[in-house]
Amino acid sequence: MSDLTQSQTVIEIDVRDAEGRVLQRYQLADDGDYIIGRDREIAHILIDDKSVSRRHAVLRRKGDRLALADVGSLNGTLIAPTSERAGARETTDGWQDWPRDAYATIGLFSLYWRADAMIAEAGDGDDQASPVITTLGADRGVEATSDEQGAEADASGAATDLTQLFATTELVPFSQLLATAEKLDIPVETKDYLCIGGGMGSFMFVDHLRIVGVSAQAIRVIGVDPDPVRKWADYCQNSQIPAHERIRSHSASTPDNIWGFPGYALRETWQRVRAGRRDALEPVLRVFGEPLFAETYTPRLGDVLASVSREAQRIGWQGMVRCGRAIALRKLDDGRYALHFRTPLQPGQGEETTRDWICIARHVHIATGYPAIRVLTVLQDYRRRHSDDPSVVNAYEPHDELYRMLEKRGGTVLVEGRGIVASRILQRLGELHQRNPTIRIVHLMRYPVTSGHRSDLARRPVRHHVEVQPFNWPKACWGGALQQRLERADSAKRSEWMDVWGGTTTADRKNWRVMLAEGTRQGWYQPVFGDLIKVRRRDGQLALTIQPPKHASRQTISADALIDCTGLVADVTTSAFLRDLIDTHALPRNRAAGTGPERGMSGLRVTNAFEVKALRTGSGRVYAAGIITANGPYAAVDSFLGLSFAALRAIDDLVHSRTAGLRRFGPLASVRQWIKWCRGVSP
Amino acid sequence: MTPTLLGRWQTRLVLFLVIVSPVTLVASWLLGKSGGLSAEPFGLAAAMLLTGLVFEAIAQQLQRFRWDQDWPFALFVGQAVCEFWVAFVAIRLDFVPGLEACDLARIDRVSRQIACVDYALPIGPAMVQAAVIIALSLVFVTGVAPVLFPRWRYRGGQFSGFHRRD
């Protein structure tokens, strides 16, 4: 290689941030592998940002060609064509060709071949001085591996601290773990099943486990909150869905009942019959006619919450859950797993505020939900400057104060986003407008939408610049032809289809449509298009600078409040637990889909039965569910019905693997359990 | 519901076994003269099954025009009603082999053609038989199948061959 260096031309690579600014320029002087990552010690192409993994990807130069490979810990390395002509081809060994007119996505950053990048000599005159230029020559080490330091161990084999023991290797010797735990006085408990998260995904998995015959004593659930619905209920409450309001879910999507029968519509009909109401049949008739002859039936938030807490009681959830935060999961050398978790201490229980624990189990289920709320960069900037301004909020955070303020004083509100939460917030603001007519709504969307996506022979309808579908995916993604197609497709096809089927949509509800039409006519609702690029405070108001699409000139809008409804979408590595898991075990990730922020949301790679195969050890198995498996074999992972499906699939897989001693859940057992459910007795 | 074609066919066959056959047996016993069984209800059931299998294929193609690729319950019922009429008319026009359309015929004096006086498959009982079958099928699909076969609803109505292991 080194004798080639003299004759080689230099290839220049630009690292651009999300706004397209060139931050760094690297000159690749010769052939070989270059590591891209966040770790100063090992990365040749260094991108110091949380969205980038320590060792993210490897860039290979061969002659005047480049290729990229994922190195496990990556966070969705993606090569996307800048023009339609160029395309990335993935070879079987994981290398993707990187043609000159394509760019690569690394976390929130993009890498480009520099325009006319083939220049004669390294360090050739470049007067555009802004980016830092680094020349990588033959002297850099090729394929450096991270030098993991061994944990200090004493004579008994016990490490001096747990983190250190876990850092040593990905396969922890059981005896050493016990010795360490004993020495550090960390309690160890052993269970058959361990569920990490404790939210809806964990709940549905545990519900299925209990129903197929696993006893409550064999299950441990670790969750930040002991109440499985807490997190979801908070999101609903913040995004202005009160208990009597209807959610975006199907009648048969019943997190408290694995059969989907009786559905919420039938239960609501029954409630109404008992109350002697004349419209008792309306819910079931709606299910019969939806969505052709009636608006799709959706259950009330309060009914769903109540049903889940009833089921939690039935299966003995309280006895299984322990309030704590999962820190790290490791494989043991005996085919099981060890979880290090921390529980909060009651006040007055000692100096520290937390206590360490270890739970050992052969079967692990991970459902930690949304890693974080995504706050737009402009809003982050603004918040850093005006930390306690209640007039700039994210829809998923508590912000009732804002509505009280608006109702009292009136004013203009900018609502950003076009998803289901945006619709709900708009509806809430519309209701406020009835009470205070000086309230005006400016609705900011990135670009106008006049016709919907096409898939197969159908086209998705559009209302008020928003594509509509009853749920967040076409219904056949839950258990129909689309799901089957997805399960059988390769990762490229999957992300292509999910891009079309998903995206930002809302439900076509009449009250919302009527309100927007009225607001448009009377002038208190106005849609605008573009990206919010700056938020400032000027003369007691917000000055919002908007960059309309297609390079039109910027416009500034004055408003009194801003509600950002653009996202819960955050990269799974924002969760420290998942980040550690991904980095330690080099877990592969799914190829991301979409064009917006959802690009950052590439989930853990799972099999069609939701197993994280890269974590398999001996007879031990790890399964995952929820948004952390996004863009995999199943589209609707982040929904109750999807979680229920994932649970059943994982359990069937365990039965099939014969590692858990579980029997197949057949029709007789199913009917017997269903009757127990109806009678409300423990499974 | 979001059935696949295989799901439609498989569910159809299961419905034939558990709903259509017993209902038809009862109808045939009720219509049978002097304690015997009548053949016509079986003719209707068989004709409806055959028409049904063809209709399912057509419905599956139409379903592709729907964004959600779903087939609402109302359409299922509409589809079943159409199937009934097609099967019924086919029997009346003597298209169904092995089944006499006419029980009693006479020669029309004006047109000099044979006209049926008494059909072997009278419309009233046929409609009742079909209505009972459709209603019970709806109950089976919405309530019984999910409880007996908890995986069925996730498989586009298929009992086997939906998933692929990877």
Ligand SMILES: Cc1cc2nc3c(=O)[nH]c(=O)nc-3n(C[C@H](O)[C@H](O)[C@H](O)COP(=O)(O)OP(=O)(O)OC[C@H]3O[C@@H](n4cnc5c(N)ncnc54)[C@H](O)[C@@H]3O)c2cc1C
């Ligand atoms: C506003 C809103 C409305 C929705 N409406 C519907 C609907 O109508 N129908 C529907 O089907 N779906 C709906 N969803 C989606 C539904 O909420 C999710 O599918 C479901 O809650 C996801 O379950 P989960 O277990 O993956 O995550 P969660 O329910 O969020 O649970 C994850 C839990 O893990 C905990 N956790 C995270 N990290 C750790 C750690 N390191 N250690 C321990 N615990 C940890 C979290 O604190 C959390 O409690 C809605 C979502 C939102 C935001």
